[in-house]
Amino acid sequence: MYYLGVNFGRTVITVGVVDENGEIIIKGSVPTLKYRGIEDIVKDIATLCIRVVNNAKLNIDKDIVSIGIAITGIPDKKDGTIVYSSYFDYHTVQVKSILKQYINLPIYIENDANCYGLAESRWGAAKGFKNSVTVNIGQGVGAGIIVDGKIYNGAFSGAGELGHHVIVVDGEPCHCGRRGCWECYASEDALIRDAKILSIKYPKSEIFKMVNGDFRVMSYNTPFEAAKMGDKYAVELINKYIKYMAVGVINIANILQPDVIVIGGKVMEQGEYFLDSLKNEVEKHHYGDHLSNTLRAPEIKLSQIGYDAIIMGAAMLRE
The missing domain is CATH 3.30.420.40 (ATPase, nucleotide binding domain)
Known part of the structure; x- marks a missing residue:
């Protein structure tokens, strides 16, 4: 069937x-x-x-x-x-x-993020773990929470809107009507926005050169590739982006303490370059990390399935 x-x-x-x-x-x-x-x-x-x-x-x-x-x-x-x-x-x-x-x-x-998380828990990076959170980085940021192998919906089916937990008070405006939501800093759209601002400010940057000043062709991967080329402006931008990403991941770890956190979206294309940096940032700031296995940070993996x-x-x- x-x-x-x-x-x-x-x-x-x-x-x-x-x-x-x-x-x-x-x-x-x-x-x-x-x-x-x-x-x-x-x-x-x-x-x-x-x-x-x-x-x-x-x-x-x-x-x-x-x-x-x-x-x-x-x-x-x-x-x-x-x-x-x-x-x-x-x-x-x-x-x-x-x-x-x-x-x-x-x-x-x-x-949709719950569906993403369900699939990862059954066939993907979270397979074999009872409790997982899958974060989907796209135009926004969604998250699917899996507890004991099942989707956790909360009292009114709204659990998992982690893209709208605030990480910067009075920060960037969000389409939800509030300010400072995680997706305003960790989404694909957020990185593209900041890359455009940076390249306008620094037209000699590799980001500007890669798109030849045409911001319509700017992609999520553009600043990552510029950073890999050693462009100091792009490196600074990506480091800042990963710090914002880590803040949300650490909050998830501290509040829910899942076995594993899976990251999906175009960021998967950056592989270990992104994942290693994110893990290092999380390990530096995760609450209780000094307590060894008592309050260890969850495993962090990239999605094995994708969209x-x-x-x-x-x-x-x-x-």
Whole structure:
């Protein structure tokens, strides 16, 4: 039997057909186009689900067990609604009931970072650990908390919004309406923002040269590559970025004390260059590190699955 996993992303919707071992056998994508109403977007999800299943030479009524939808925001899993999404500016919008008009299958809804964390705990870097936190670094910062092998949702399904815990009082403005959130300093968008500011201030920097002054082609990896070339401005920027990243990781470790913290997103492409620096920063400032194994810092790993983890985790959602 097979399952459908849907990543209802900020810019792209991706649907995958997933088998019982978590393997994605086929997937497809369409633009989200967030300016449209939820009815049109969910209709696109339904159309994409049907198309992907047909391309897999399967029958959606006979071969597919259920559909799991990973969303950006806080879900009501019972009603199948998005209670709140700051990025989409959604306030209690229907998803399950609209999708049911097109596809008559069990439908489950969950936060995308939780789906990421679920997949990593079953098949990825957190496999074999009972308690883990997976942090997904993208346009924002999301986190999936796994306790005793299960998603921890909290009292109102909003647990894990760690990208919105404040690390700088009165800091950078966040799209959530507050200031100083972790994702304002640790997200891909945050690093790109700071890299642009730095290259404008220092046009002789390697960052400026790498994009030839065209900030439209600036990527998350640009300042990392400039730092590897020895550019002092880029090195300073990356060191500052990793310090902000470490503050959030240390807070997670001190509050939740998981066995392992998994970091996912484009930062995975930086491999040990990023991971070793992050580990060193965490070890320097983690509370209780001097107590050896009594209060040791959790293991820190890079995701072993990547973006497909969201689809895989969504496909495995159950009651």
